[in-house]
Amino acid sequence: xxxxxxxxxxxxxxxxxxxxxxxxxxxxxxxxxxxxxxxxxxxxxxxxxxxxxxxxxxxxxxxxxxxxxxxxxxxxxxxxxxxxxxxxxxxxxxxxxxxxxxxxxxxxxxxxxxxxxxxxxxxxxxxxxxxxxxxxxxxxxxxxxxxxxxxxxxxxxxxxxxxxxxxxxxxxxxxxxxxxxxxxxxxxxxxxxxxxxxxxxxxxxxxxxxxxxxxxxxxxxxxxxxxxxxxxxxxxxxxxxxxxxxxxxxxxxxxxxxxxxxxxxxxxxxxxxxxxxxxxxxxxxxxxxxxxxxxxxxxxxxxxxxxxxxxxxxxxxxxxxxxxxxxxxxxxxxxxxxxxxxxxxxxxxxxxxxxxxxxxxxxxxxxxxxxxxxxxxxxxxxxxxxxxxxxxxxxxxxxxxxxxxxxxxxxxxxxxxxxxxxxxxxxxxxxxxxxxxxxxxxxxxxxxxxxxxxxxxxxxxxxxxxxxxxxxxxxxxxxxxxxxxxxxxxxxxxxxxxxxxxxxxxxxxxxxxxxxxxxxxxxxxxxxxxxxxxxxxxxxxxxxxxxxxxxxxxxxxxxxxxxxxxxxxxxxxxxx
Amino acid sequence: xxxxxxxxxxxxxxxxxxxxxxxxxxxxxxxxxxxxxxxxxxxxxxxxxxxxxxxxxxxxxxxxxxxxxxxxxxxxxxxxxxxxxxxxxxxxxxxxxxxxxxxxxxxxxxxxxxxxxxxxxxxxxxxxxxxxxxxxxxxxxxxxxxxxxxxxxxxxxxxxxxxxxxxxxxxxxxxxxxxxxxxxxxxxxxxxxxxxxxxxxxxxxxxxxxxxxxxxxxxxxxxxxxxxxxxxxxxxxxxxxxxxxxxxxxxxxxxxxxxxxxxxxxxxxxxxxxxxxxxxxxxxxxxxxxxxxxxxxxxxxxxxxxxxx
Numbered sequence: 064x065x066x067x068x069x070x071x072x073x074x075x076x077x078x079x080x081x082x083x084x085x086x087x088x089x090x091x092x093x094x095x096x097x098x099x100x101x102x103x104x105x106x107x108x109x110x111x112x113x114x115x116x117x118x119x120x121x122x123x124x125x126x127x128x129x130x131x132x133x134x135x136x137x138x139x140x141x142x143x144x145x146x147x148x149x150x151x152x153x154x155x156x157x158x159x160x161x162x163x164x165x166x167x168x169x170x171x172x173x174x175x176x177x178x179x180x181x182x183x184x185x186x187x188x189x190x191x192x193x194x195x196x197x198x199x200x201x202x203x204x205x206x207x208x209x210x211x212x213x214x215x216x217x218x219x220x221x222x223x224x225x226x227x228x229x230x231x232x233x234x235x236x237x238x239x240x241x242x243x244x245x246x247x248x249x250x251x252x253x254x255x256x257x258x259x260x261x262x263x264x265x266x267x268x269x270x271x272x273x274x275x276x277x278x279x280x281x282x283x284x285x286x287x288x289x290x291x292x293x294x295x296x297x298x299x300x301x302x303x304x305x306x307x308x309x310x311x312x313x314x315x316x317x318x319x320x321x322x323x324x325x326x327x328x329x330x331x332x333x334x335x336x337x338x339x340x341x342x343x344x345x346x347x348x349x350x351x352x353x354x355x356x357x358x359x360x361x362x363x364x365x366x367x368x369x370x371x372x373x374x375x376x377x378x379x380x381x382x383x384x385x386x387x388x389x390x391x392x393x394x395x396x397x398x399x400x401x402x403x404x405x406x407x408x409x410x411x412x413x414x415x416x417x418x419x420x421x422x423x424x425x426x427x428x429x430x431x432x433x434x435x436x437x438x439x440x441x442x443x444x445x446x447x448x449x450x451x452x453x454x455x456x457x458x459x460x461x462x463x464x465x466x467x468x469x470x471x472x473x474x475x476x477x478x479x480x481x482x483x484x485x486x487x488x489x490x491x492x493x494x495x496x497x498x499x500x501x502x503x504x505x506x507x508x509x510x511x512x513x514x515x516x517x518x519x520x521x522x523x524x525x526x527x528x529x530x531x532x533x534x535x536x537x538x539x540x541x542x543x544x545x546x547x548x549x550x551x552x553x554x555x556x557x558x559x560x561x562x563x564x565x566x567x568x569x570x571x572x573x574x575x576x577x578x579x580x581x582x583x584x585x586x587x588x589x590x591x592x593x594x595x596x597x598x599x600x601x602x603x604x605x606x607x608x609x610x611x612x613x614x615x616x617x618x619x620x621x622x623x624x625x626x627x628x629x630x631x632x633x634x635x636x637x638x639x
Numbered sequence: 640x641x642x643x644x645x646x647x648x649x650x651x652x653x654x655x656x657x658x659x660x661x662x663x664x665x666x667x668x669x670x671x672x673x674x675x676x677x678x679x680x681x682x683x684x685x686x687x688x689x690x691x692x693x694x695x696x697x698x699x700x701x702x703x704x705x706x707x708x709x710x711x712x713x714x715x716x717x718x719x720x721x722x723x724x725x726x727x728x729x730x731x732x733x734x735x736x737x738x739x740x741x742x743x744x745x746x747x748x749x750x751x752x753x754x755x756x757x758x759x760x761x762x763x764x765x766x767x768x769x770x771x772x773x774x775x776x777x778x779x780x781x782x783x784x785x786x787x788x789x790x791x792x793x794x795x796x797x798x799x800x801x802x803x804x805x806x807x808x809x810x811x812x813x814x815x816x817x818x819x820x821x822x823x824x825x826x827x828x829x830x831x832x833x834x835x836x837x838x839x840x841x842x843x844x845x846x847x848x849x850x851x852x853x854x855x856x857x858x859x860x861x862x863x864x865x866x867x868x869x870x871x872x873x874x875x876x877x878x879x880x881x882x883x884x885x886x887x888x889x890x891x892x893x894x895x896x897x898x899x900x901x902x903x904x905x906x907x908x909x910x911x912x913x914x915x916x917x918x919x920x921x922x923x924x925x926x927x928x929x930x931x932x933x934x935x936x937x938x939x940x941x942x943x944x945x946x947x948x
Contacts, residue, residue: 144863157858170862445826446819455820465843479822
C-alpha cells in the first residue's frame, strides 16, 4: 500500500537532512505508531507520504514514495488527499467553516461530488463517529476533543484508504484522548483503514497498535511489533517503553519467577488486562511484610505538618469566578501553598483548571473571595505588578516569543520589570548558563526546537526570580528526554523555597515529581492530597497511572503504588 | 474583556432565527439611512431603531462593549475635528495671537455641532456593524454570496476571514496575557502609556497570524482544496415567500427614504451658520413614518417566526 525507497529529504535553509535513507513498506489495514524524540523526522516522514513534501514544503528530495501505486511526487495534493487523509495536531488550525455540518462537507464540496453523494457521505460520517448531537453546533462552541473528532470526521467523509494522524490527542484530557483513539481503532479494525499515528505518549496508544516505528535523527532505528522492539536491549528504546512493560522486562530477568509461574519472557503483554492475566498467579502469591508501611501513604494532614512553621505564599479564600452572570466557572475555592511545594492540577478539559491558574496573577479576577500572594492582597495590583512574584508559562512556548533573539526576549522582560542594568546583566548571564541557553542567545526564538523553546520560556520567567511559577500543560509536545530535563530544572527551582504549580494531562510525568495534586471537577477542588492518594483514588480513574491500574486488579497489593520503581521494590522485598 | 463576545453566538430569539438575507437587508437599509440623512432628529430615529433591534436580539450586553470602543474613538474624533476644522461664524473661544506656522486658534459653535453629528453617525455605523457581527451567521452570509454568484475565491477568502476573526481575537487576548506576564503594563498608567503599550501587541499578532496561515494552508491541501477547481455547494440559500415579502417591504421603505431626501427632508446645514433645529410639520410626519416602518419590519420578523413555528 505504501512503499518508500531510499528517501532522503533536506529542507531549504537547514544544515542537516530531515530524512536519511528511509525504506519502509506499510500494508493495508496496519495500525502503525511512529515515535521518536523531537526533531527525529516523524512529521517530515508522514508529510512525504501524503505528498505535502515535496508539493507544499520545498527542499531537496531523492528516492521514491509510492502510495496505492501512485507516485506521490507526481500527483497533485488534491488527488492524493482523496486517498490519504491527514489529521493535524491542532484542531483549531484545520477547521475552516462555522458549524459542524459545513465543516464535514467542506472536503466533499472541494472534490466536486454531487449534492446527493455529499449528503450520503455526511450522514455516514455522522453515524460512524456519533456526531448527530453536535451536527448543527457552531465550531467555536465545541471543546478541544469535539473539535478533534470533527477534524477526523471531515477527513473520513472523503473516504480515504489511509488515515494519518499527527499527535491528535496531545491537547486532550485522558478521557477525550481515549474516545478519539477508540474511534480510530474502530476505523482500523472494522473498516480496514490503514492508520499511521504519531504520538509521544506511548502509554496512551500502545495497546491499539500493530507495529511500532522509532525514528532518530531522520532515520528509522527500530521497526517491528512493539513486543519485539521492547525485548531488544537497546539504549535508544529507553524513552519509549511504557511503565508496565518496563516492569515486565525487569520481572523476566528473574528466572525463578519465570519458571515458577510459567511466564514466557518472549510474550510481552500489550495491555493491562492481558498483563493481569499473565501475572495473576504471581501477584496473588506476593506476600510482603506486614510491618512495612512504606506503601501506605500518609494523609494530607501528615503531609502539611512539614509546613507548620511556614507562612503560605499563596492563599485563596472562598474564591468564586464567573465569566458571565449565572455561569459560575469556579466556586468555593480554598487553597494554600507553601514554599518548596510542587503541586500538579488535574481534571477533564473545561473544568476550570486554566481559569484557576489565571487567578494567581490577576489575568482573571475573582467575583468573590480573596487571593493573597506573598502576603499581599492582589485585588488592586495589576498583572504586571503581580508578575514580579508569580511567573506564568503558557501552553505553547512558541507563541510567547516576539523578539528577534533569545537574548532580546530575556532583556525585554528584565527591562519591563525595571531591573537595574548591572543586575539585569548578571541575571541574564546566570539563567542563560543554568538553562543551557548560552549558545542559543543570538538565535530567533521561533527557530529553536521545542525543548529549547520551553527552556527559553522558562528562562524569561525565572530571570525575574518569582516566588511562584505557574505552568499550563508545559510538557505538551515534549518527548520523554525533554520532559526529564525540564522537570529537573523545575525541581531544582522549587527546592530553593519556591512553589511550582502546573496543570497537566501527562499522567506518567505526574508520578515522578509533584508531591501534591489537586483534582478539579465542575469548577471545584474535589481532591487535594498526596499524589499517590489522588492518582489512586476511584474518582480520578481516568488519570490513574498504568502501574496503579494494574495493582488495582489485585486486592492483596497496596493499592497506592503508582510508580514502576515502587512495584519493583515491593517485588524485591516480598516473599515469593 | 472577552473579545469572543463580539462575534456571532447562536441565541434563542426570533431575530436570530430569522433568515440571514432578510437581516442583511434590514441592516443595509439602516446603514444607507444613516448616510443619506444629516439632521440629528433623523439620525436619532435610526439610533433608536437600531437599539430596538438590539434589544429584541438580546445582545445589548455585547453591544455595550462596542459602545466602550466607540467612546474612545468619539473623544478622539471630537477633539481632532474641533482643532483641525475651526470653520463657522459663531465663535465661542478664540486665541488671536499668531503662533508660528500654526496661526491663531478658535472654537466655533458650528464645529462643536458638526463634531457631535460625526460622532453620532460613526456610532450608528459602529452599531450596525456590531449588530451585523452578532446576529448574522457567517455561513448565511456565504450562502448569500454564493447565490449572488460571487467567484469562489472571493467567497472563500471572506469565509476564512470571518471564521478566523474569533481566532484572531483569541490570539490577541492571549498575546495581551503573555505580555502582561512579561511585565508589560497594560492596566495602569496614563492613557498614552497604555496606548503605547497596547501597540506592542500588534506585531506579535501579525507573527502568530502568519504562522497560523502556514498551518491553515497545509490543512487546506489535506482537504483537497483548490481555489480554481470546480466545486459543489451542499447548502444552498432557501428564501421563503414571507422572506421575500419582508425584503420587498424593506426595499420600499428604503426607496421612500431616498425619495424624501431628494425632497430636501432630513437636511441640516451647519456651515457657515447653523440652520434651525426644528423641522417643518410634514417632515415630522416623514420622520414618524420612518420610525414606525423600521419597527414594523421587526414586527414582521416576529410574525414570520410565529407562523413558521
